[in-house]
Amino acid sequence: xxxxxxxxxxxxxxxxxxxxxxxxxxxxxxxxxxxxxxxxxxxxxxxxxxxxxxxxxxxxxxxxxxxxxxxxxxxxxxxxxxxxxxxxxxxxxxxxxxxxxxxxxxxxxxxxxxxxxxxxxxxxxxxxxxxxxxxxxxxxxxxxxxxxxxxxxxxxxxxxxxxxxxxxxxxxxxxxxxxxxxxxxxxxxxxxxxxxxxxxxxxxxxxxxxxxxxxxxxxxxxxxxxxxxxxxxxxxxxxxxxxxxxxxxxxxxxxxxxxxxxxxxxxxxxxxxxxxxxxxxxxxxxxxxxxxxxxxxxxxxxxxxxxxxxxxxxxxxxxxxxxxxxxxxxxxxxxxxxxxxxxxxxxxxxxxxxxxxxxxxxxxxxxxxxxxxxxxxxxxxxxxxxxxxxxxxxxxxxxxxxxxxxxxxxxxxxxxxxxxxxxxxxxxxxxxxxxxxxxxxxxxxxxxxxxxxxxxxxxxxxxxxxxxxxxxxxxxxxxxxxxxxxxxxxxxxxxxxxxxxxxxxxxxxxxxxxxxxxxxxxxxxxxxxxxxxxxxxxxxxxxxxxxxxxx
Amino acid sequence: xxxxxxxxxxxxxxxxxxxxxxxxxxxxxxxxxxxxxxxxxxxxxxxxxxxxxxxxxxxxxxxxxxxxxxxxxxxxxxxxxxxxxxxxxxxxxxxxxxxxxxxxxxxxxxxxxxxxxxxxxxxxxxxxxxxxxxxxxxxxxxxxxxxxxxxxxxxxxxxxxxxxxxxxxxxxxxxxxxxxxxxxxxxxxxxxxxxxxxxxxxxxxxxxxxxxxxxxxxxxxxxxxxxxxxxxxxxxxxxxxxxxxxxxxxxxxxxxxxxxxxxxxxxxxxxxxxxxxxxxxxxxxxxxxxxxxxxx
Numbered sequence: 001x002x003x004x005x006x007x008x009x010x011x012x013x014x015x016x017x018x019x020x021x022x023x024x025x026x027x028x029x030x031x032x033x034x035x036x037x038x039x040x041x042x043x044x045x046x047x048x049x050x051x052x053x054x055x056x057x058x059x060x061x062x063x064x065x066x067x068x069x070x071x072x073x074x075x076x077x078x079x080x081x082x083x084x085x086x087x088x089x090x091x092x093x094x095x096x097x098x099x100x101x102x103x104x105x106x107x108x109x110x111x112x113x114x115x116x117x118x119x120x121x122x123x124x125x126x127x128x129x130x131x132x133x134x135x136x137x138x139x140x141x142x143x144x145x146x147x148x149x150x151x152x153x154x155x156x157x158x159x160x161x162x163x164x165x166x167x168x169x170x171x172x173x174x175x176x177x178x179x180x181x182x183x184x185x186x187x188x189x190x191x192x193x194x195x196x197x198x199x200x201x202x203x204x205x206x207x208x209x210x211x212x213x214x215x216x217x218x219x220x221x222x223x224x225x226x227x228x229x230x231x232x233x234x235x236x237x238x239x240x241x242x243x244x245x246x247x248x249x250x251x252x253x254x255x256x257x258x259x260x261x262x263x264x265x266x267x268x269x270x271x272x273x274x275x276x277x278x279x280x281x282x283x284x285x286x287x288x289x290x291x292x293x294x295x296x297x298x299x300x301x302x303x304x305x306x307x308x309x310x311x312x313x314x315x316x317x318x319x320x321x322x323x324x325x326x327x328x329x330x331x332x333x334x335x336x337x338x339x340x341x342x343x344x345x346x347x348x349x350x351x352x353x354x355x356x357x358x359x360x361x362x363x364x365x366x367x368x369x370x371x372x373x374x375x376x377x378x379x380x381x382x383x384x385x386x387x388x389x390x391x392x393x394x395x396x397x398x399x400x401x402x403x404x405x406x407x408x409x410x411x412x413x414x415x416x417x418x419x420x421x422x423x424x425x426x427x428x429x430x431x432x433x434x435x436x437x438x439x440x441x442x443x444x445x446x447x448x449x450x451x452x453x454x455x456x457x458x459x460x461x462x463x464x465x466x467x468x469x470x471x472x473x474x475x476x477x478x479x480x481x482x483x484x485x486x487x488x489x490x491x492x493x494x495x496x497x498x499x500x501x502x503x504x505x506x507x508x509x510x511x512x513x514x515x516x517x518x519x520x521x522x523x524x525x526x527x528x529x530x531x532x533x534x535x536x537x538x539x540x541x542x543x544x545x546x547x548x549x550x551x
Numbered sequence: 552x553x554x555x556x557x558x559x560x561x562x563x564x565x566x567x568x569x570x571x572x573x574x575x576x577x578x579x580x581x582x583x584x585x586x587x588x589x590x591x592x593x594x595x596x597x598x599x600x601x602x603x604x605x606x607x608x609x610x611x612x613x614x615x616x617x618x619x620x621x622x623x624x625x626x627x628x629x630x631x632x633x634x635x636x637x638x639x640x641x642x643x644x645x646x647x648x649x650x651x652x653x654x655x656x657x658x659x660x661x662x663x664x665x666x667x668x669x670x671x672x673x674x675x676x677x678x679x680x681x682x683x684x685x686x687x688x689x690x691x692x693x694x695x696x697x698x699x700x701x702x703x704x705x706x707x708x709x710x711x712x713x714x715x716x717x718x719x720x721x722x723x724x725x726x727x728x729x730x731x732x733x734x735x736x737x738x739x740x741x742x743x744x745x746x747x748x749x750x751x752x753x754x755x756x757x758x759x760x761x762x763x764x765x766x767x768x769x770x771x772x773x774x775x776x777x778x779x780x781x782x783x784x785x786x787x788x789x790x791x792x793x794x795x796x797x798x799x800x801x802x803x804x805x806x807x808x809x810x811x812x813x814x815x816x817x818x819x820x821x822x823x824x825x826x827x828x829x830x831x832x833x834x835x836x837x838x839x840x841x842x843x844x845x846x847x
Contacts, residue, residue, distance in 0.1 A: 129641070205680065206641060293676045296646035302654050311640075395638035399691060402603050402632040402704075403655040404624050549606035 027140040028149060034136075035153040038123045043157035046115050050186065051164030053104050053495050058172035060499025061096035088243075089229055091253040097174030098252035101182050103498050107491065109243060110222070112161055112190035117197030117214035120154050125201035125210045128284060130394070137283055144275035147198060151271060154194040162187025178252035181260065185246035188263045192242045193218060195270025202277035205286035212318045219322045226329060242266060304400070304410050308417035312384060316421045319380050323373070323425055324432040330369045331436020334444055337365050362442050363452075366433060367516035370452040373429050374511065377422050377456060378463035378486020384418040385467035386479035393475075393551050401550065411471070411545055415464065415538070422460040426453040448518040455517035458530035459486055459510045465537030472544025475551070485510050554617050556581050556702045556733035557602065561611035564597050571597040573757040574611065579702070579733050584724065586748035587737040590842045593754040595737040596635065599706045602735075603632060615702060628657045631695035635707035635737075637687040639679035645690050646675035652694040664697035670719050684711035696723050703727060703734045709743060721747060741834045751834075753841050760841055765834075772837050773807040775830040776815070780804075781823040790818045 092098025166183025200210040225244040228237035238244025248259040300310035341348045430449035437444035467482025489509040496506035513526030557579040564572040572594040579585045600606040604623040613620035639648050653659035671689045688711045752762040780802045792810040
């Protein structure tokens with residue numbers, strides 16, 4: 001009895017509400033620290049990118065377009081459905097702030113959105129699938145609390161990125177109201193997609209499926225903005241998409257905060273919903289789970305080569321669907337865009353300065369847009385090679401590599417499957433744009449379109465080489481280094497072209513070495529050099545990959 | 552194929568300052584089951600990874616049936632492997648994983664594979680995502696044994712299996728040995744090692760501290776002797792091989808005996824012994840002496 005009394009006395013303080021609350025807070029803080037540790041590198045990159053890109057374009061504004069615009073050109077620009085569709089509604093281009101928002105806003109918003117949902121899915125569903133949350137959840141913090149704390153860290157990073165962009169605009173001497181509205185808009189777009197990633201991670205049971213579903217939402221949001229901007233009758237669609245809402249704010253002209261209020265609501269809904277959904281599912285389970293039994297599908301299991309194709313098939317179909325939708329739209333716009341530019345030579349000059357030269361012909365117009373295809377192609381190859389690195393870390397390659405197969409064969413198989421996927425995506429883009437052009441009667445042949453889309457493949461080869469080099473030497477950075485030539489190269493290209501930076505800065509970007517095919521003949525030297533660098537990087541990666549220990 | 556199923560000479564692996572494996576010399580004869588024992592971090596998994604060519608040795612060499620372990624295309628035709636922690640593609644069913652491993656591996660006896668699936672009671676129509684640790688291990692075990700490869704490298708293959716499946720595993724290993732296959736079995740389950748292995752190798756801090764036949768291993772170690780006497784308790788302190796002498800009272804003593812027992816027996820024979828009990832060390836006792844600080 002005495003012992004029992006003693007035990008009760010000892011355990012009593014730990015059961016007191018005050019102690020529990022303090023410990024609970026400590027546990028919650030530990031989860032936030034964990035999320036920060038997993039996030040800060042990526043967050044630092046997007047925050048610096050938002051600040052630097054905005055600062056460079058805003059301060060370089062005078063050097064490029066500042067004095068060239070007049071009211072008439074602006075009116076023409078704002079009236080063109082095609083211009084509005086592709087670049088967003090141009091407002092206040094006569095000010096450094098307005099021009100910077102128009103030029104960098106969409107790109108930064110897409111980068112922030114993509115980083116937010118990919119990151120959230122990775123640190124929530126990815127960690128949970130890997131079994132690491134089992135330990136976490138044995139502690140005091142509940143699943144909804146863990147989800148919302150991870151989400152909060154990403155939202156905080158988005159806010160910092162928005163603040164960096166706003167700060168850069170203010171520092172460049174533009175009006176504070178416009179700067180704040182633009183920064184807030186960027187942050188809210190990031191928050192919407194962080195929330196989207198968190199919701200899809202509750203609904204779907206695998207990391208890939210959740211990331212794919214979030215990417216589909218991003219694609220639809222962009223398309224809704226494009227349709228809302230381009231088709232008068234559907235202008236309301238802009239109120240339903242984050243990208244439309246930030247455009248409707250019209251920083252540096254109307255400075256309307258109302259769309260940002262709607263955007264705030266759009267952000268709060270998924271952010272609030274994610275923990276609610278998390279509370280009503282099993283750990284490692286999902287709202288829509290895969291069937292627990294099914295018949296075997298034995299196709300493409302015969303060798304490492306076919307198995308690489310099998311694993312690439314589903315992601316390829318996802319990417320192909322998105323690319324087909326986007327390039328179908330490009331094709332549909334092929335007739336109106338060059339006509340508009342011919343009637344507005346002043347804007348053609350502006351487009352030229354901003355890196356979209358030759359837009360007055362159908363071929364020139366599609367060539368400019370085919371160049372953008374290098375970004376999804378580069379991202380596709382980077383993501384595929386990152387999947388191989390992920391399989392290695394997860395220990396899935398052990399059973400394969402204990403068969404009588406060489407590591408090099410495994411890597412070659414993956415590289416070939418990825419390259420075939422990239423070629424397939426290029427063919428998809430060419431076919432979709434030709435189809436779109438055919439519907440509106442624009443003169444674009446399939447071979448011409450194909451020559452244009454295949455022309456960007458060297459950038460994909462460069463990305464693949466960088467990804468393989470990373471796999472051989474720094475396997476943790478495969479996705480980042482693999483996507484760098486395409487995504488980083490594009491952002492550098494845009495920034496350099498819009499800021500009057502020295503010429504050599506622009507030439508670092510692979511985009512500087514792509515000719516506007518089919519409007520012009522391909523830049524054979526550029527193609528050869530990009531391909532060679534890609535191959536050399538790839539060979540360096542092969543050496544590292546065959547020499548290093550596998551995880 | 553000639554020579555031992557597996558041989559290493561001076562095999563070493565360093566990760567920075569840490570020496571995970573230090574000059575390992577080891578052989579597994581054809582048809583032999585060798586148990587590889589050691590505490591966590593002793594270098595067991597490193598040994599297996601070096602044998603598989605997944606990691607490169609810092610120095611030394613290894614052969615699988617006279618083929619260099621680094622020549623994976625040749626060496627891996629002769630072996631199958633079961634990792635401690637089996638990772639499968641989450642979206643693929645057990646049947647699909649088995650099919651993939653059969654097509655990529657050194658060849659598979661499909662009839663035997665179907666038999667093993669039934670014996671291990673593996674539901675192959677479930678996606679790997681829904682498998683427990685034990686079920687994932689069963690997939691790897693079925694795939695490995697179905698190859699009928701001459702050498703099986705098993706790295707803690709039963710850590711997730713229930714006792715019934717553990718019995719199935721033991722039966723399958725015995726069948727493999729009867730078929731002339733060799734097995735390297737790394738395990739923490741000492742009763743499993745005791746039941747299956749011909750010889751045992753003990754690793755500690757990356758070094759091989761013992762390799763011996765199971766019976767010899769026991770002999771190398773101290774037996775516990777308990778004796779009671781009708782008359783005077785003899786003086787045993789100075790007798791060679793006697794250690795840890797304890798007087799239990801009422802003419803009873805207990806001591807540990809190592810090495811040849813002749814001297815101790817002679818000392819006992821000189822007195823009036825009423826009872827004598829000699830307990831052979833269990834494998835657990837043997838390994839606790841290695842695992843503990845006394846084994847260095």
